[in-house]
Amino acid sequence: MLAQIGVVPNAVMPAHVDERVLKNETPRDHAKRLALAKAARVRETWSGEPAIILAADTVVALGRRILPKADSDDSVRACLSLLEGRSHQVITAIAVSKPDASVTYRIATTRVVFDRLTDDAIESYVSSGEGLGKAGGYAIQGRADAFVRQINGSYSSVVGLTLYQTRNLLRGAGCPIS
Secondary structure (H helix, E strand, O other): OHHHHOOOOOOOOOOOOOOOOOOOOOHHHHHHHHHHHHHHHHHHHOOOOOOOEEEEEEEEEEOOEEOOEOOOHHHHHHHHHHHOOOEEEEEEEEEEEOOOOOEEEEEEEEEEEEOOOOHHHHHHHHHHOOOOOOEOOOOOOOHHHHHEEEEEOOHHHHHOOOHHHHHHHHHHOOOOOO
16 A cells, blocks of 8 residues: 555564453544554664554444454454444544654544345355454445445545555655655
8 A cells, every 4th residue: 555655665564462342442542542553662672763653443433442453254244244334433643753762643534334244245255254353343445335325434444554645654764755
């Protein structure tokens, strides 16, 4: 996705943070906490010259309920069964740690409305394997785009990284982006 805005990272590092939801944590606060924690973890482990670090986290929420990153076919099926015929929010938090270790962040919220889904549509999607490892059990950039009746906000945020806000944060950190 970064290539779409002319950015080629020098390195890609997993952050390995605990992604469990804290008691009474809102979806927005959860996404923000994880993006900031990922940026901090990478900053801690980075051994190269001072760098701009980008981290993000995307959460699919139905009201205050945070849907999981689907880890099984049953989880994908359960998520789609909850989302079908309903409106939900996709919240993406982006954190940028500058070379001086100061951090800025932004949060994008996109409203997505799914069509009603037949059992066959759900089973076909589950068997595709696309929803595994995805927040809310679906990938809008794949077959699940056919389920979307309406979207209000950033499509790229639903994919996992709002490019508009990412570009602005990286520019503000001194990353050369045209």
